[in-house]
Amino acid sequence: MSSIDAQLQLPPLARLLAALAIFVVSALAALWLATAQPWLGLVLQAGDDGLVVLVDVQREDLPNGLRPGSRIARIGAVNLHAIDVMEEPDTLNSYALLNEFRARQAELSATLNQPQVLVGFAGDNQSIQTVVVAPYAGRPAWSLPFEFWLQLFVGGAGALVGGWIWALKRDRPSVFLAISGFGLMASALSASVYSTRELALDAELFRMLNAGNFVGTNIFGLALISLLLSYPKRIGGSLVILAVWTIGLGAVVAQLMQLMPSQSIGSYGPMLAQFCIILALVAIQYIASRRAPLARAALGWFGLSILLGTSVFVFTIAVPAMLGVEPHTRQAHAFGIILIIYCGIAIAVARYRLFDLGIWSFRLTSYLLGGMLLIALDAVLIYGIAIERIPAFGLALLAVAMLYLPLRNFLGNMLARRTGVDALRVREVVDIALTPNVTLRQEKWRGLLDSAFAPLSIDLAAPTDRARIVDGGQKMLVPFTKGTPAMCLHYAHGGRKLFLQTDADRVQQLVELMDHALASRDAQEHGARQERTRMARDLHDNIGAQLLRTLLSRDPERKDAIISETLTDLRDIINNAQGTGLVLSEVLADLRFETDERLAAVDMELRWDMEIDETQAVDARLAHTLRSIIREAASNTIRHARARNFAVRMRVAAGELHVHISDDGVGVSDHVGSHDGGLVNMAARAEGHGGALTISSDSGTHVFARLPLETPSP
Structure with missing residues (x-):
C-alpha cells in the first residue's frame, strides 16, 4: 500500500x-x-397478480385509453409479466431465470427502438385493447x-x-x-x-x-x-x-x-x-x-x-x-x-469530534434496537398469537415503553456517567481558595482534579485561557487561575476513557469558581485591612486626642465628662457610625468647645472663624472626618509645635468645605519624624472622603483640607 x-x-x-x-x-x-433510452411516457409497476400495472402517464399525447390502474398486457409481440419491471435481477434464484430475464429485456429493448409500438392493455372490462404509441428518442430528465x-x-x-x-x-x-x-x-x-x-x-x-x-x-x-x-x-x-x-x-x-x-x-x-x-x-x-x-x-x-x-x-x-x-x-x-x-x-x-461519538453510538443504536424490537413484537402478536394489527401494535408499543425504554435509560446513564463535578465540589473549591499557603493550595487543586476526573497523569502545561480537549480526547488542558498553574490531564478514568467536551465545560466551571472564590477572598482581606486601618487611625486621632484632653484637665467632673465622650467616640469607631441630617454648625460648635478646652489647658489660644450656612446639614461620615482632622492637628500642635496660637478657618465654596488649620510654632519639618503617622492619617481621611489635604511649614504649620459636602460613593 x-x-x-x-x-x-x-x-x-x-x-x-x-x-x-x-x-x-x-x-x-x-x-x-x-x-438516452426510448421513452413511452409510462410509469409501470409489478402488480400483485403477476402482471404489470400502469401507475402514471407522463405524456399528454398518449391515447386516452391508457390511464392509471390499467394492466399492460404486452408491448409489441412480448407478453409482459411482473418480472419484466423488477428493479434488481440479482434477486432471481437461478441463472436460468436471470438469463431468461435478460433475453426478455433484449427483446423489449428492440421493440422500444421501433418508430411505433403496439401497447396492449386491459381496461375496466378486462378486455385487451391495443393502441399505437410512438416512443420518444430520449427520456427527459424530469421524468x-x-x-x-x-x-x-x-x-x-x-x-x-x-x-x-x-x-x-x-x-x-x-x-x-x-x-x-x-x-x-x-x-x-x-x-x-x-x-x-x-x-x-x-x-x-x-x-x-x-x-x-x-x-x-x-x-x-x-x-x-x-x-x-x-x-x-x-x-x-x-x-x-x-x-x-x-x-x-x-x-x-x-x-x-x-x-x-x-x-x-x-x-x-x-x-x-x-x-x-x-x-x-x-x-x-x-x-x-x-x-x-x-x-x-x-x-x-x-x-x-x-x-x-x-x-x-x-x-x-x-x-x-x-x-x-x-x-x-x-x-x-x-x-x-x-x-x-x-x-x-x-x-x-x-x-x-471523536470524544463525543461513544454516547452518540449508544443513543442511535438504542433507537434502532427499540424500533426493531417494536417491529418484532408486533409481528409475533399478529402472526404468532393472531391479534388484530391495531391492538397488536398498541400492545407492542406498550411493552417497549414499559420494559425497553427504562432499561435503555439506565444503560445510557451508566455509559454517560463520568467522574465529574457535582455540588460538593463547590465546597472543596472554596476551601482550596481559602488555603493561605500557595504550595498547599496547588496540591489541593491537583487533588480535586484527580478525584473529579481520575486521569492517568497530571502535568504542568503552558498557560491557556480556557479548558480545551486535545488529541481527540486523550488530553484535557486546564487553564490557570489566580492561585494555581495551568495543567494537562492525560486520559480520563485511569486511562480507560477519553475526555468529553462536557468534561472541559465542567473544568471551566471549576476554574471560574476558583477565580471567583479567590477574588472574594482577596476582597474580604482587603476590606478587613481597610477596616483595621480605619480603626487604628480613629483610635490614634480621636481616642488619643480625647485621652490627652483628659490628662490635661484639672477638673474631676470635667474628666468624667470627657471620658464619657471618649467612650461614645469609641463606640462610633467600632460601629463605623453612619447617618445623615447632622447640622454642621452644631458639630463645629461642639468641636470648637472641645478644642478650646484642650488648648487652654496648655496656655494656648484658639482663633475660630467660620463662613458657613447655619442650616447646612452633613452626614456622620463628614462630621467624623472633620472632627478627626482637627483633633489630630490640635494634638500635633500641643505635643510638638511649641506654639502660642492655634487657628481654624472654615468656609463653604463650590459644594466643598475648605478648612485651614495653622499654628505659630516651629513648623512641621523639625518634628515630622515623631508624628508623621498622624499627618498621614489626616491626608488619608481627606482622600477617603473624596477630598484632599496638604501640609506646609511657612511661619508655623499650615494644614489645608478640601472636603466635599456630598458623600462620595464608596
Missing part, C-alpha cells in the same frame, strides 16, 4: 478535485445513459424518479467523502476508505440507471451495468474489511489484505461467469460472508484496543455504522433473496442505508 500511496503523492486540493472530477464524469455518464437521484447522491457522497478523507490523511486506512467510497459510487451509479429504467435496456448495457453494481458493492465490502484490518489497530499485514482481495475478487469473477451454486448465492453470498468477517474483525479490534481509549472510541463508531447500515442491508435484501423471498426494501433505499455506514466510518477515521 505504501507503493500505491507513493505513486499518488498529490496535494490535498488536487486529490479532492480528482475525486470530484471522477464523480462528475461518472454522474454525467449515468444521467446520459438514463435519458426520472426520486430513486435515480437518491442513488446519484449516494454515489457522489461516497466518492466525495472518501476523497476528502484521502486528501487530508496519507495513511493506509484513508486509502481503503477512498477505495470503498469509489466502490459505493460505482455500485450506486450503475444501479441508478437500470433500477429506474422505464421498462427495458439493451441487453449488453444491462449486463454491464449489473456487473458494475455487483463489482462496486464487493469492492466496498472488501475495502471495509481491509480498513478494519488496518484501523484502529493494525491486525493484518499486506499479505492478509492481499489474500482478502484475491478471494473476494475471485468470487466476483465466478459470479460474473455464472459458476456459483446459484444466482442468489453468487450475488449475495459474498456480501453475507463479508458482513460476518466485518463482525469478527470488530470483535478482534475490540480486544486489541482495550487499552487504547481513542481506538476504542473509533471502534464504537464502526460498530454503530455496521449495525445501522450493513445489517439492515443484509437482512432486508441479501437474506430474503437467498431464501427465495421477495425483498420488501427497494434497492435505492438500501443505498441510503449504506451511505449512513460510510459517513459514520469516515467520521471515525477522520477522528472528527
Whole structure:
C-alpha cells in the first residue's frame, strides 16, 4: 500500500478535485445513459397478480385509453409479466431465470427502438385493447424518479467523502476508505440507471451495468474489511489484505461467469460472508484496543455504522433473496442505508469530534434496537398469537415503553456517567481558595482534579485561557487561575476513557469558581485591612486626642465628662457610625468647645472663624472626618509645635468645605519624624472622603483640607 500511496503523492486540493472530477464524469455518464433510452411516457409497476400495472402517464399525447390502474398486457409481440419491471435481477434464484430475464429485456429493448409500438392493455372490462404509441428518442430528465437521484447522491457522497478523507490523511486506512467510497459510487451509479429504467435496456448495457453494481458493492465490502484490518489497530499485514482481495475478487469473477451454486448465492453470498468477517474483525479490534481509549472510541463508531447500515442491508435484501423471498426494501433505499455506514466510518477515521461519538453510538443504536424490537413484537402478536394489527401494535408499543425504554435509560446513564463535578465540589473549591499557603493550595487543586476526573497523569502545561480537549480526547488542558498553574490531564478514568467536551465545560466551571472564590477572598482581606486601618487611625486621632484632653484637665467632673465622650467616640469607631441630617454648625460648635478646652489647658489660644450656612446639614461620615482632622492637628500642635496660637478657618465654596488649620510654632519639618503617622492619617481621611489635604511649614504649620459636602460613593 505504501507503493500505491507513493505513486499518488498529490496535494490535498488536487486529490479532492480528482475525486470530484471522477464523480462528475461518472454522474454525467449515468444521467446520459438514463435519458438516452426510448421513452413511452409510462410509469409501470409489478402488480400483485403477476402482471404489470400502469401507475402514471407522463405524456399528454398518449391515447386516452391508457390511464392509471390499467394492466399492460404486452408491448409489441412480448407478453409482459411482473418480472419484466423488477428493479434488481440479482434477486432471481437461478441463472436460468436471470438469463431468461435478460433475453426478455433484449427483446423489449428492440421493440422500444421501433418508430411505433403496439401497447396492449386491459381496461375496466378486462378486455385487451391495443393502441399505437410512438416512443420518444430520449427520456427527459424530469421524468426520472426520486430513486435515480437518491442513488446519484449516494454515489457522489461516497466518492466525495472518501476523497476528502484521502486528501487530508496519507495513511493506509484513508486509502481503503477512498477505495470503498469509489466502490459505493460505482455500485450506486450503475444501479441508478437500470433500477429506474422505464421498462427495458439493451441487453449488453444491462449486463454491464449489473456487473458494475455487483463489482462496486464487493469492492466496498472488501475495502471495509481491509480498513478494519488496518484501523484502529493494525491486525493484518499486506499479505492478509492481499489474500482478502484475491478471494473476494475471485468470487466476483465466478459470479460474473455464472459458476456459483446459484444466482442468489453468487450475488449475495459474498456480501453475507463479508458482513460476518466485518463482525469478527470488530470483535478482534475490540480486544486489541482495550487499552487504547481513542481506538476504542473509533471502534464504537464502526460498530454503530455496521449495525445501522450493513445489517439492515443484509437482512432486508441479501437474506430474503437467498431464501427465495421477495425483498420488501427497494434497492435505492438500501443505498441510503449504506451511505449512513460510510459517513459514520469516515467520521471515525477522520477522528472528527471523536470524544463525543461513544454516547452518540449508544443513543442511535438504542433507537434502532427499540424500533426493531417494536417491529418484532408486533409481528409475533399478529402472526404468532393472531391479534388484530391495531391492538397488536398498541400492545407492542406498550411493552417497549414499559420494559425497553427504562432499561435503555439506565444503560445510557451508566455509559454517560463520568467522574465529574457535582455540588460538593463547590465546597472543596472554596476551601482550596481559602488555603493561605500557595504550595498547599496547588496540591489541593491537583487533588480535586484527580478525584473529579481520575486521569492517568497530571502535568504542568503552558498557560491557556480556557479548558480545551486535545488529541481527540486523550488530553484535557486546564487553564490557570489566580492561585494555581495551568495543567494537562492525560486520559480520563485511569486511562480507560477519553475526555468529553462536557468534561472541559465542567473544568471551566471549576476554574471560574476558583477565580471567583479567590477574588472574594482577596476582597474580604482587603476590606478587613481597610477596616483595621480605619480603626487604628480613629483610635490614634480621636481616642488619643480625647485621652490627652483628659490628662490635661484639672477638673474631676470635667474628666468624667470627657471620658464619657471618649467612650461614645469609641463606640462610633467600632460601629463605623453612619447617618445623615447632622447640622454642621452644631458639630463645629461642639468641636470648637472641645478644642478650646484642650488648648487652654496648655496656655494656648484658639482663633475660630467660620463662613458657613447655619442650616447646612452633613452626614456622620463628614462630621467624623472633620472632627478627626482637627483633633489630630490640635494634638500635633500641643505635643510638638511649641506654639502660642492655634487657628481654624472654615468656609463653604463650590459644594466643598475648605478648612485651614495653622499654628505659630516651629513648623512641621523639625518634628515630622515623631508624628508623621498622624499627618498621614489626616491626608488619608481627606482622600477617603473624596477630598484632599496638604501640609506646609511657612511661619508655623499650615494644614489645608478640601472636603466635599456630598458623600462620595464608596
